[in-house]
Amino acid sequence: MNGKIRIAIAGHGNLGRGVEAAIEHNPDMSLAGIYSRRPAGQITPRQTETPVHGMEQLRSHADQIDVLILCGGSKEDLPQQGPELAALFNTVDSFDTHARIPEYFAAVDPAARDSQHTALISAGWDPGVFSLNRALGEALLPDGATYTFWGDGLSQGHSDALRRVPGVAGAVQYTRPAKDAINQVRKGGRPDLTPQQMHLRECFVVLEDGADAETVREAIVTMPHYFADYETVVNFISAEELARDHRAMVHGGFVIRSGTTSPGTTQVMEYSLKLGSNPEFTASVLVACARAVHRMHGLRQFGAKTIYDIPLGLLSPRSAEDLRAGFL
Amino acid sequence: MNGKIRIAIAGHGNLGRGVEAAIEHNPDMSLAGIYSRRPAGQITPRQTETPVHGMEQLRSHADQIDVLILCGGSKEDLPQQGPELAALFNTVDSFDTHARIPEYFAAVDPAARDSQHTALISAGWDPGVFSLNRALGEALLPDGATYTFWGDGLSQGHSDALRRVPGVAGAVQYTRPAKDAINQVRKGGRPDLTPQQMHLRECFVVLEDGADAETVREAIVTMPHYFADYETVVNFISAEELARDHRAMVHGGFVIRSGTTSPGTTQVMEYSLKLGSNPEFTASVLVACARAVHRMHGLRQFGAKTIYDIPLGLLSPRSAEDLRAGFL
Ligand SMILES: NC(=O)c1ccc[n+]([C@@H]2O[C@H](COP(=O)([O-])OP(=O)(O)OC[C@H]3O[C@@H](n4cnc5c(N)ncnc54)[C@H](OP(=O)(O)O)[C@@H]3O)[C@@H](O)[C@H]2O)c1
Numbered sequence: 193m194n195g196k197i198r199i200a201i202a203g204h205g206n207l208g209r210g211v212e213a214a215i216e217h218n219p220d221m222s223l224a225g226i227y228s229r230r231p232a233g234q235i236t237p238r239q240t241e242t243p244v245h246g247m248e249q250l251r252s253h254a255d256q257i258d259v260l261i262l263c264g265g266s267k268e269d270l271p272q273q274g275p276e277l278a279a280l281f282n283t284v285d286s287f288d289t290h291a292r293i294p295e296y297f298a299a300v301d302p303a304a305r306d307s308q309h310t311a312l313i314s315a316g317w318d319p320g321v322f323s324l325n326r327a328l329g330e331a332l333l334p335d336g337a338t339y340t341f342w343g344d345g346l347s348q349g350h351s352d353a354l355r356r357v358p359g360v361a362g363a364v365q366y367t368r369p370a371k372d373a374i375n376q377v378r379k380g381g382r383p384d385l386t387p388q389q390m391h392l393r394e395c396f397v398v399l400e401d402g403a404d405a406e407t408v409r410e411a412i413v414t415m416p417h418y419f420a421d422y423e424t425v426v427n428f429i430s431a432e433e434l435a436r437d438h439r440a441m442v443h444g445g446f447v448i449r450s451g452t453t454s455p456g457t458t459q460v461m462e463y464s465l466k467l468g469s470n471p472e473f474t475a476s477v478l479v480a481c482a483r484a485v486h487r488m489h490g491l492r493q494f495g496a497k498t499i500y501d502i503p504l505g506l507l508s509p510r511s512a513e514d515l516r517a518g519f520l
Numbered sequence: 521m522n523g524k525i526r527i528a529i530a531g532h533g534n535l536g537r538g539v540e541a542a543i544e545h546n547p548d549m550s551l552a553g554i555y556s557r558r559p560a561g562q563i564t565p566r567q568t569e570t571p572v573h574g575m576e577q578l579r580s581h582a583d584q585i586d587v588l589i590l591c592g593g594s595k596e597d598l599p600q601q602g603p604e605l606a607a608l609f610n611t612v613d614s615f616d617t618h619a620r621i622p623e624y625f626a627a628v629d630p631a632a633r634d635s636q637h638t639a640l641i642s643a644g645w646d647p648g649v650f651s652l653n654r655a656l657g658e659a660l661l662p663d664g665a666t667y668t669f670w671g672d673g674l675s676q677g678h679s680d681a682l683r684r685v686p687g688v689a690g691a692v693q694y695t696r697p698a699k700d701a702i703n704q705v706r707k708g709g710r711p712d713l714t715p716q717q718m719h720l721r722e723c724f725v726v727l728e729d730g731a732d733a734e735t736v737r738e739a740i741v742t743m744p745h746y747f748a749d750y751e752t753v754v755n756f757i758s759a760e761e762l763a764r765d766h767r768a769m770v771h772g773g774f775v776i777r778s779g780t781t782s783p784g785t786t787q788v789m790e791y792s793l794k795l796g797s798n799p800e801f802t803a804s805v806l807v808a809c810a811r812a813v814h815r816m817h818g819l820r821q822f823g824a825k826t827i828y829d830i831p832l833g834l835l836s837p838r839s840a841e842d843l844r845a846g847f848l
């Protein structure tokens with residue numbers, strides 16, 4: 193296929209659709225196909241000519257795919273698909289259950305290593321480029337403190353929790369970073385902050401007919417784990433407003449490292465993202481990572497990898513010469 | 521030396537002193553010595569026990585040094601020292617004459633390669649971590665535009681230019697990013713901006729006895745290349761104020777990538793630095809890079825390298841397992 197990197201997508205949810213869009217912006221890549229557990233008739237690709245296949249056909253298509261991007265969910269899909277597919281393909285995924293990453297790595301690594309594939313796990317923005325900046329912050333400023341703030345961002349888990357409250361017909365929840373906390377950290381302070389002090393939660397709720405607003409608000413703000421420990425604002429809106437103003441899966445956040453290099457000399461580094469679409473940005477990262485994976489596989493760097501293992505120049509379509517001359 | 525990475529410093533200016541300070545924050549490193557072209561008596565190390573040697577002794581100390589950090593100036597020193605010392609040691613430098621990087625790379629690369637050394641060139645913040653973010657921005661958001669803003673920062677070159685104006689007894693110049701321009705870009709706009717539209721120049725000037733303020737101001741704001749094309753503010757201060765308030769070599773800036781992943785969906789990534797001391801932060805980057813160079817040398821990755829070639833996990837003192845478990 194005229195030298196392009198042949199990418200395929202396993203799983204066609206938000207992330208899978210984002211990968212389709214991202215490939216269109218990368219002329220050195222082509223989309224070989226979309227693979228799903230659902231019948232092909234239920235999948236509508238962005239480009240009508242894109243082949244759609246059943247997931248079970250992957251095994252026989254190994255010679256048509258350079259890198260397979262796994263777009264399944266982290267909770268149910270990837271723990272099974274990750275090791276299985278890394279035995280057949282070079283892969284990239286966005287596994288984001290932070291606490292289970294070592295376990296997931298341990299499952300994917302031998303599968304990839306034994307079959308001489310390169311499998312990049314937990315790419316995206318968090319885990320992903322945020323992780324990069326957390327490690328970089330500590331390495332460059334060892335005497336310091338790192339803060340990750342999330343938001344403004346739509347939280348899927350918290351929106352789901354709202355929808356389970358009796359009297360709620362529809363809802364979304366935004367996580368917002370606490371401005372005071374950010375400002376303290378940006379000035380070079382190193383306050384002790386809990387997640388609750390760093391974030392607030394803003395809810396937009398559509399009431400069911402006849403539901404009592406005060407009762408619903410009380411049920412929300414006292415909900416343990418999700419809202420009780422946070423400053424929580426509840427706004428009531430109409431179904432039309434919900435549909436019109438709250439569809440975008442916005443997200444983002446800040447990784448701030450505040451450190452000292454000699455007594456009294458403060459240094460602050462900050463990495464921030466303001467994402468119009470969380471899955472589309474995540475997908476863009478996965479696609480750039482697929483380029484690096486393809487190159488690392490060519491260099492016989494087999495096994496499971498993370499973003500810490502990638503020389504970042506490999507993410508760019510440019511040659512090392514070009515990067516040195518134009519970007520350094 | 522009990523397994524520590526043995527670092528030495530070649531050249532003892534601002535950066536060399538910063539490297540001394542940075543090593544104190546990195547318990548896996550030790551400072552083997554400071555090498556200078558000046559007589560040892562003119563060099564005062566931070567720790568009295570640090571050995572100070574003449575530069576010509578480097579050749580006979582090769583077995584005592586794992587990585588030599590070159591702290592000479594980019595204009596006069598590094599073009600000669602870089603290739604010469606990369607033939608004898610693993611090196612890290614901060615060569616920052618952007619237009620001459622390809623030429624410098626071409627001089628250092630064969631020297632390092634032939635002698636089986638690893639030589640990282642042009643590390644620091646710009647070039648350095650800013651360069652990383654410029655390449656990352658384009659790779660992750662191919663449909664977009666990148667903006668580098670500098671400041672608030674003390675500019676050595678512009679301060680020197682001020683001091684050459686007749687009637688000026690002392691002066692410093694700060695480059696400041698233009699707030700309007702930053703805000704446009706942060707909102708996801710992609711304006712066409714010249715460096716002059718992105719920055720302003722603020723000068724703090726001490727007049728010589730009897731000098732006319734208006735004449736001096738006019739000479740400054742009309743100075744070609746340096747000030748004529750910029751919005752320039754000139755403040756007159758006393759010699760005491762200059763000494764008291766303007767000694768810190770503050771600097772910093774912003775790399776902003778504004779891009780689109782599908783029609784109407786904007787994504788903005790921003791990396792910013794607010795540096796209490798430009799040379800101390802640069803030195804901290806060089807020291808973390810020395811750790812990576814030591815490891816890459818162990819992996820037999822010889823030749824000249826740039827920050828694009830380093831898997832960033834190698835900058836961290838932590839193991840890959842630790843990074844995966846705690847930072848990803
Ligand atoms: N690292 C990061 O920064 C980051 C950021 C965002 C998300 N993520 C991760 O990405 C994962 C995927 O996110 P997502 O938003 O793409 O999840 P999603 O839309 O729920 O899709 C997950 C999977 O569910 C199936 N699916 C999608 N729509 C379906 C439908 N209408 N009916 C039945 N099945 C359907 C698809 O598999 P089939 O096509 O096989 O049915 C798809 O691969 C998340 O679990 C999260 O862990 C990571």
Ligand SMILES: NC(=O)c1ccc[n+]([C@@H]2O[C@H](COP(=O)([O-])OP(=O)(O)OC[C@H]3O[C@@H](n4cnc5c(N)ncnc54)[C@H](OP(=O)(O)O)[C@@H]3O)[C@@H](O)[C@H]2O)c1
Pocket residue numbers: 530531532533534535536555556557558591592593594595597614615616617642643644645646647648798799802
């Ligand atoms: N990449 C980046 O982000 C970045 C950032 C900042 C700076 N830099 C680069 O770093 C380079 C060095 O910066 P710097 O601030 O350390 O420069 P500097 O203070 O002028 O020192 C440069 C060299 O001059 C010599 N020197 C220092 N003080 C001296 C004195 N009092 N009398 C005579 N010689 C003296 C030293 O060599 P000897 O000990 O051998 O005499 C020293 O290595 C700059 O040229 C710049 O290119 C890069």
